[in-house]
Amino acid sequence: MQISFEEFVTARGPALLRFAYLLCGDRYLAEDVLQEVLARAYRRWSRIGGAPEPYLRKAVLNQYLSWWRRKSSSEALVATVPDRVQAYRTADELAARDEIWTLLATLPRPQRAVLVLRYYLDLSDSEIAELLGYAVPTVRVYAFRALGRLRAALSGRAPTTEARSG
Structure with missing residues (x-):
């Protein structure tokens, strides 16, 4: 039995977002990359099969690599300041x-x-x-x-x- 798209995103979405963030180095860009991948995956979820995570990881990777080749993004990356610093960090x-x-x-x-x-x-x-x-x-x-x-x-x-x- 295949897991539903919603169940998968709820369970594994945060891990995919962390992966995208490590690739992009920018939270908002990582969210954009993952959103694009998940939107495409939703349309073909029934064909992805029983092990969607490796497929989606590869899709995130490909989207990250192709994102920079396309010039369609008009967003400008700027240095961001975290909202708060974790107390345990020196x-x-x-x-x-x-x-x-x-x-x-x-x-x-x-x-x-x-x-x-x-x-x-x-x-x-x-x-x-x-x-x-x-x-x-x-x-x-x-x-x-x-x-x-x-x-x-x-x-x-x-x-x-x-x-x-x-």
Whole structure:
């Protein structure tokens, strides 16, 4: 028996939104990406089958990657200030978290997608390659370059030649 669309969104919608947020780095853009995916999924829900989450995760990923290729979005991204700071966070933790988010935003989208899939969803290189439609060595190169850029930025050095491209 297939779960209804409403039941699925109620149960797994927050997890899909977190995934979209990690990819986009912006809450409102993540909501837009997920809304677009869910609107399309609703129309073909009966054909999606018994395991909709992997299908929708891939759809979110594809929407994120294609969102930036399209020029139809007229929204301007600006720095946002959180409504409130969680009490258990220290200033150092918040600064480190903000620095990581800032650095992730500088990565090319495929590299960022590879890191999110690897470290948030804990997918293997072959699973990431299948989702993105890349070869496994390409996934490894993107991860290597992305991590190299992050390490270089965190250590205050300019990225090496390998970390600059792709």
